[in-house]
Amino acid sequence: MISAFKFIFYLVVLFSVYHCKDRDETIQGRVIDIKFDYNILKNGKFVFDDPNFKKENIRLLYLKDGVWTEYYQAHLDAAYGYMFYNKDNHNYIRLFPYDYANDGHETFRIKYDDNTTDDIQAEFTYWKNGESLNKLWYNLKEFPNPTGSTFTIEK
Template identity: 30%
Template sequence: MINFSIDTKRILFLVGLFILFGCNKNEELVGFYLDRGFEFTLLNNKNEDLLSSETTGAINEEDIRLFYSVEGELQPVYNANFDYPRNFLIYEDGGMNRIRIFMNSSDTEEKPITIIDWGNNDTDTVAVEFTYTSTMTAKRKVWVNNELIWDYQDDEFPLITLHKDY
């Protein structure tokens, strides 16, 4: 049998009380949900992967730039302290390359706009409708070049392919 001093017993008793009564079952979990990413596959007119370095005329990752429209002015996107400083990443999925962009989610804009400059005199405009709360920013609708391509009511996250004529 272990002998505890009176001070140790008091500390254990207080820790036990804290564990029993320190949490309220009615408390909400607190955190922040940020959903501002969207993914595309890019294909040329021969259905070849334009994000693959093996494709003739492929888009060079180093040439891609994002711009956010804020109060009517285009601002280049670069955040040196981010894992993806230019707010996009390219990865392979199922044998195809995909680009994930992190879109403008400014709550001062009705439909925040992101311009994707592919670096070859070609751009695409992405507009998004978000829902904002104190603990959430979530996309609800996405347009590319004024065409609605995704609505949260569609249940599934689609595989969006952008076709380019080069």
């Protein structure tokens, strides 16, 4: 009986030593931190809180080879590059800008309806296993830490 316990003990120790040997510390997957959360304050009212505001009509466009192209990724939860959520009793939009050219810079246009658009420029940083959004300019106003909090844009 004792020898069976010794065998199991040595087997566990051997397995532990083998399992804990040095391994490649490469992270399997990418870390992506590229969100921008904001709401719009116009004439003292939050635009996204208006029940008549058509959230489903918003489109995110990116400038590719001089042509505005609609963002759409059917396999993503935010297929059109944005989503809405409620925080502190106000609706916020969360944009997910993407660097299509992988050059660290991208230009976007957010189309709220047929007559209202805003321009966005984004600056990205890349590292071995990820990317982050460093700076964002919304209609030329700079947001140096765009992923750090929520913003209110006054119009």
